[in-house]
Amino acid sequence: MGNILITGSSGFIGSFLVEEALKRDLKVYAGMRKSSSKKYLQDPRILFAEIDFTNKESIKEFLLKKKQEGVVFDYIIHNAGLTKARKKEDFYLVNYTFTRNFAEALIEAGTLPKKFVYTSSLAAFGPGDEVSMKPVMLDDTPKPVDEYGKSKLEAEKYLMSVTDFPWLIIRPSGVYGPRETDYFVYFQTISRGMEPYIGSRPQILTFIYVKDLVRLIVDAVLSDISGRSYFVTDGKEYTSREFAAITKKHLNKKTLSFTVPAGLVGGIAFAMEKIFSITGRMPTLNTDKFNIMKSLNWTCQVDVLQKDFSFKAEYDLDKGVKEVLEWYKKEGWLH
Numbered sequence: 025m026g027n028i029l030i031t032g033s034s035g036f037i038g039s040f041l042v043e044e045a046l047k048r049d050l051k052v053y054a055g056m057r058k059s060s061s062k063k064y065l066q067d068p069r070i071l072f073a074e075i076d077f078t079n080k081e082s083i084k085e086f087l088l089k090k091k092q093e094g095v096v097f098d099y100i101i102h103n104a105g106l107t108k109a110r111k112k113e114d115f116y117l118v119n120y121t122f123t124r125n126f127a128e129a130l131i132e133a134g135t136l137p138k139k140f141v142y143t144s145s146l147a148a149f150g151p152g153d154e155v156s157m158k159p160v161m162l163d164d165t166p167k168p169v170d171e172y173g174k175s176k177l178e179a180e181k182y183l184m185s186v187t188d189f190p191w192l193i194i195r196p197s198g199v200y201g202p203r204e205t206d207y208f209v210y211f212q213t214i215s216r217g218m219e220p221y222i223g224s225r226p227q228i229l230t231f232i233y234v235k236d237l238v239r240l241i242v243d244a245v246l247s248d249i250s251g252r253s254y255f256v257t258d259g260k261e262y263t264s265r266e267f268a269a270i271t272k273k274h275l276n277k278k279t280l281s282f283t284v285p286a287g288l289v290g291g292i293a294f295a296m297e298k299i300f301s302i303t304g305r306m307p308t309l310n311t312d313k314f315n316i317m318k319s320l321n322w323t324c325q326v327d328v329l330q331k332d333f334s335f336k337a338e339y340d341l342d343k344g345v346k347e348v349l350e351w352y353k354k355e356g357w358l359h
């Protein structure tokens with residue numbers, strides 16, 4: 025079937041991408057850095073590729089060495105990315121500059137793949153309008169509300185600007201599943217009997233279960249479609265209260281539901297950021313995080329995705345949350 029290089033393979037989505045690519049009988053090169061964990065990369069068929077994205081020349085060296093060994097990457101999924109950062113600049117360095125370094129190195133080394141899928145994010149477009157509550161459309165003007173989203177958008181714009189580069193951009197909404205640590209904090213909060221909300225208006229959320237996402241991404245990288253971008257969700261929309269209700273049902277827990285005024289959370293986030301600015305680091309609750317948490321409309325256009333890839337999610341939120349909670353319990357993350 026060919027060689028595939030998957031960057032960021034040590035992470036949550038990357039480790040599932042590796043498993044999916046192995047299922048399709050691809051020869052899988054798991055792209056990672058020296059310090060990356062191999063905890064979820066134990067399959068003996070996995071070949072490891074250590075790549076230093078900080079330096080275009082070292083990526084080129086890596087690609088040319090592989091070429092000399094007779095290894096050409098037919099497909100690349102550039103999934104490495106920074107979702108949390110100590111400093112805002114780090115988002116741009118990893119998500120934008122490293123993507124640019126990688127693409128330039130591929131061009132200069134003469135080792136372009138048949139397809140280069142970039143794992144972007146719905147955050148690159150930002151949330152939809154909160155009055156009309158219309159979904160974010162593929163031809164809307166992107167309006168990211170945090171530095172992470174802005175950095176992903178920069179990378180997208182760069183890829184789209186390169187001529188004769190076989191890019192395809194995938195923008196998942198909230199990805200959840202085994203091994204994931206951010207939604208886990210929410211599940212843990214519910215499990216501890218607390219059900220917090222920010223502001224009084226309902227939030228409309230969208231999700232994609234990691235197993236559905238990686239199936240779609242591998243379909244996309246193997247397809248003959250390029251030069252297009254897609255949002256990815258399970259095709260449904262959920263209120264934040266529905267998300268909590270599904271979680272409570274599968275945890276069999278009762279909770280104390282409470283609403284924190286958005287202004288209060290925003291004020292705390294702002295103050296925390298000011299205090300932390302002395303140290304040059306970002307607090308866990310910061311204005312970017314607040315902008316994401318308070319946004320009411322995370323719906324987006326998925327009909328084109330469904331049509332182009334005949335994509336139908338196998339997991340809706342009910343099925344996915346049930347499975348992921350079982351995994352957290354089995355692994356001892358939740359009791």
Ligand SMILES: NC(=O)c1ccc[n+]([C@@H]2O[C@H](COP(=O)([O-])OP(=O)(O)OC[C@H]3O[C@@H](n4cnc5c(N)ncnc54)[C@H](OP(=O)(O)O)[C@@H]3O)[C@@H](O)[C@H]2O)c1
Nearest residue numbers: 032033034035036037060103104105143144145196198199
């Ligand atoms: N999770 C979501 O809800 C979601 C939604 C939309 C899009 N995405 C995108 O999906 C991709 C994967 O996200 P994830 O949720 O799986 O995150 P994750 O678990 O944090 O994994 C991130 C991966 O990127 C690698 N990486 C980070 N900084 C790097 C650097 N400086 N140099 C090289 N590699 C680096 C990490 O390697 P180490 O293990 O060495 O740190 C890790 O393998 C990201 O591009 C993210 O923007 C995620």
